[in-house]
Amino acid sequence: MNAAEVCNTNCNKVKVSNSGDSNSISEADVDVVQSPNDKRKYKVVVLDNGLRVLLISDLNSDPESSSECEKPCQDEQKNEDISESETDETADDVSDMEQDAIPSDGGKQECVEDGEKLAAAALCVGVGSFSDPPDIPGLAHFLEHMVFMGSEKYPDENAFDSFVRKHGGNNNACTDCERTTFCFDIERKHLKDALDIFAQFFISPLLKENSVDREINAVDSEFDMSKTSNSVIKQQLFGSLGKKGIPMGKFMWGNIESLKETPSTKGIDLYENLQIFHRHYYSAHFMTLCVQAKVMNFTLAAPLDLMQSWVTEIFSDIPNNKTTQPSFYHVSDSFNTPDFTKLYQVVPVKNTNQLSLTWHMPCLRHLYRCKPLHYVGWLCGHEGSGSILSYLKKKSWALTVVAGNAESGWEHNSTGALFEVNITLTDEGLRNYEEVIKVVFEYLTLLREVGASVQIYNQIKLVEDNDFRWKEKVDPWDYAEHLAEAMQLYEPVDYLRGSTVLYDWTDECKFSIESVIHKLLPSNCNIMVLSPSFEAQADREEYWYKTKYLVKEVPQSLRDPTAFRPRRQLHLPPPNDFIASDFSLKDPNTLYTKEPKLILNTSRSKLWYKQDRKFKVPKVCVYFHILSPVVSTSAKSQALLDLFLDILSHNLVEVAYNAYVAQLEYEFKATNEGIIIKLRGFSHKLHKLMEIIMDRIDEFDVSDQDFHTLNEQLKKNYYNSFIKPEKLARDVRLMLLENKSWTKVHKRAFLANLRKVDLMNFVSEFKRMSHIEGYVHGNYTVEEALNMESCVRNRLRNDALPQAMLPVERVTQLPVDDSVVRVKSFHEGTRTRLS
Ligand SMILES: [Zn+2]
Known part of the structure; x- marks a missing residue:
């Protein structure tokens, strides 16, 4: 089949209510677009209390496959080798603004028998750290911790955790700038019971006062861990360069100082504020819920109808306070300050040399159908011939270039969007960092001169279409979490593909891409260079992370937009002949066996x-x-x-x-x-x-x-x-x-x-x-x-x-007695770990 003929959509009629108002439910037909390779069934419902729900029934119709692995082509484990992660800040151990994102005991069972497949649920509250009161930084994150501490119906604070763990699952939560997401997975036959305990955290949580100190310590411990992440310390410093009081300038992690010491000296009652925050923001009409399960049809009802009846019964009591959802669209030009466009030399926590060029622009979420930031990031982060990285590598100046907007809450929120070019520099690259900056500026000049290219756009679109067309299943937990968050951002029709889809090329696409390119000018760029070599001269310190840095004026040679004529080695990428166009399946052969x-x-x-x-x-x-x-x-x-x-x-x-x-x-x-x-x-x-x-x-x-x-x-x-x-x-x-x-x-x-x-x-x-x-x-x-x-x-x-x-793997049998090996840590101030 020719690639151009690939059908990209598989419409699934669902009923969805247009209104969260409990007195006027109106329903409209909506097409939730799903991949033709996706055999799951989807249904969108809105409960009377305004809670938006996406139900996913994951019945596997292929009886032959019942004992096979869920994901044959998926890596069985993350490569822990350092080569892939240590040099790349985007793969930093602590993800950008997320907390607690990784369950404490790591991976979940992936390769399980059919009867034990996990069901998963995620509930996303459309409120996050941007809504922290100015005098209690970290309150949203702290509340996220307090929510799972028992409910009126299930007062034991460990009831949920022990229930899901006992039944093969896990639970966790993370707080982002404008979202807070709670997730769990569990063996499917215990899903309904788990949903009931889970829902009570949002119906009548106890928010036990006697858990406050312990959870402040837990938040503080996470803050402590975040100190080893360059991306976290960089974000905090970056936030401080904007206008006073902007949401992105907040200290969102929270620690003992922000949650306990400072509030108590100011006479602020933390616990009372916690309850107020909860009452105000944990309202059903700000929430989205995604439940994925393989519910067997023991009754006459279709699985999705059965799941709908469960969710209606269990979640309808989450209160709706009918307030207006907080939004920060009115906050504009957050970083239109003299401080922003200076040159920052920063001492990182890791031994790495990095250059970060960042632009801030208005929120572009409404343009998700043509994703102009994705287009520009795709080109700036390209690694083939003619690219920025290709040139820098030939000069031995850089190891990696990561460009664009990762669509995290930090990088894209209602106050605006960031466009970043992050370059891991070699020592030689560090010595020549001004030249490296010039190369990036020259490439952007090239993009401005060429304008938005329909050929490039269609190449990106073809790759994304192929990906969606042949989408493989991901872990139910990850899927539910992703979708609960996507439901906060996209129209129901695009819940499943909003984060990746590119619609057909239009004049509006061309206009929006070109208007982004024209914003990426030398004169409004923030420049940060990170290197341990700045330690001796660094004369300033960021308040929360004590990050040392110094500020300089950007040399005039890096400010003049007419100065950056693209050097001849820079050009747009040639056509890509690796893109598949034959998707036919091979004829079954006689060698087939169930085992390899x-x-x-x-x-x-x-x-x-x-x-x-x-x-x-x-x-x-x-x-x-x-x-x-x-x-x-x-x-x-x-x-x-x-x-x-x-x-x-x-x-x-x-x-x-x-x-x-x-x-x-x-x-x-x-x-x-x-x-x-x-x-x-x-x-x-x-x-x-x-x-x-x-x-x-x-x-x-x-x-x-x-x-x-x-x-x-x-x-x-x-x-x-x-x-x-x-x-x-x-x-x-x-x-x-x-x-x-x-x-x-x-x-x-x-x-x-x-x-x-x-x-x-x-x-x-x-x-x-x-x-x-x-x-x-x-x-x-x-x-x-x-x-x-x-x-x-x-x-x-x-x-x-x-x-x-041939080498043989051998493992030492340890003596029966307890043996403890104590190893002195190389990094002062980090806490003890057991292995
Ligand atoms: Zn946390």
Whole structure:
């Protein structure tokens, strides 16, 4: 099928009330657009109290699949390796304005038997930290903590938590600028009971006064953890540069000082204010609820009708105080201040050099159908030829460029939208940061001159359409949470796709994109440069996080908009030939078995294969584990392996970026036995990506400059990892348990004296002395799977290794007695972690 013919929509008629007023329910037909690949049923209802509800029935109609894994192509765990997260502030451990976003015990069960699949629910209150009273910063976050402390009907403050945990689930909440979201998941047969306990938190919560001190401490502890996040300290400083009293200038986390000490010296009753805030803002008509479940039809009612009757029975008593929902649309030009357009040199909490260019503009939510910020961010963050990053990398000035607006509550709210260009600088890039800024300004000049391009827009739209058309299921918790929040932002028709959809190109699109581009001028840009090297000169300190910084006037050479003629290396990206256009499913083959089948077994490689018959999507998932005895001999060889993968990733960025844009993903992971190469995405063009990766491995090389830069970066990454007590504790635990594992402290020691020749020798030994184990799963024929294997083997040119030389994973059996290992933390002021 031609890509242009892909049907993108699957309309689902639902009834929705237009009014939250309990006395005048009017209903209208609304088409909630869903992906044709999405077999779930949706229903939107509005209860008499104004609560907007999205119900999702997740009945799986494919009986053959009943014991298969929910997500064949999803990673089974997050790669904890440092290479992917430590250098990128967007992947910071503490997400921007969210708190408590990660359940304390980590991941939830994903690969479960059919009968145990989890149901999930999320309730989003359309009020957040922007509504904190000026003299009690952090009150919304604090209330979020207090809500789950028992209700009149279920007074035991642990009732909910213990109920969901007992039944395989979890619960959590997060506070954002204008939203507060509460979520849980649970085995589906206990959903109704859990919903009842959950709803009571919003009907008659106890907000127990004797829990106040303990929860203030919990908030303070989270504040303490947030101190290790560069993005958090940067946001707080950024907020202080706007007009006095703006919502984005607030201290939203809260701590003991803001919630207890200062209010008590001012004679403010925290508890009374907590109750007032709750009564005023926790009203049903500000709330959205999303419930996803696989409700079996034990009655005559359809599952969605049954769920509707539950929700109506359980949630109708949430009070509606009929007040007007707080909105901050009237707050305009928050950052139209002289302070904003200065140059800030900031001391980060992590050892990283970063440049942040930020523009502030009015809220653009009403333009979500053509997403002008997404268009401009897509181009500025592009990594292919002609891009900002491509140029900066050739100069060895930058490692990453992340651009655009992440649509978080901080970056896009009713007071405005941010457009950010965040660049991770090398040491050389730091020395030349003014030149780096010029490159960005020149690229923006280029965009202004070219104007909005329909070809670029349609390329982005095609990628988004393909993604939506073949959307895979995500974890029910994540889905419910995302949708409860989306319901606060989009029309019902776009609940499911509002965050990603691009409507057809129109003149209005062109106008809105161009008007954004014309706002991104040097003269209204905020510039922050983060580097530990500013420590000695930093003469100012931000109040809450004690972030040290200094302020300078921006040099005139960076202010003149006519000065930035685009250099010839900068240009718009060429057409992307990785974008899939063949979505046909392979004919079922006779080799099909329920379990993966070993289809190749030689002295150089093994290949397992399984054709997909459950999901029926034109995607494939490929894993190759390249095992070698040379990687586990010492901490040095493991450091070399990390460096090899970092350089390989660096070498691939530009050439593989188009694949990434076309949703063909790749990932490398160092293990104690070798490396894992994972690829996943549309089957049509995935082999092209594998060929590129393997060519780069085959012809592996690195310039002296890149070797030096990436070696230095790896040292920083190791350091940034082991200063975190939880990561250090994990490393030490693994070192004690696994006989061939070393901490990053040990690995870092070898990087200081490393020479390029050491790395090149290591890589050629690794390739020669290796054994390949592969698994191909999805929409591939046997021949295509075998082609993947030969692509790997032909480029690796590995010897046949005797079985005895293959690395084996061993774990130490610990003595029966309790043993405690105490390790001194590298970072003063962080709290103890257990592992
Ligand atoms: Zn919290």
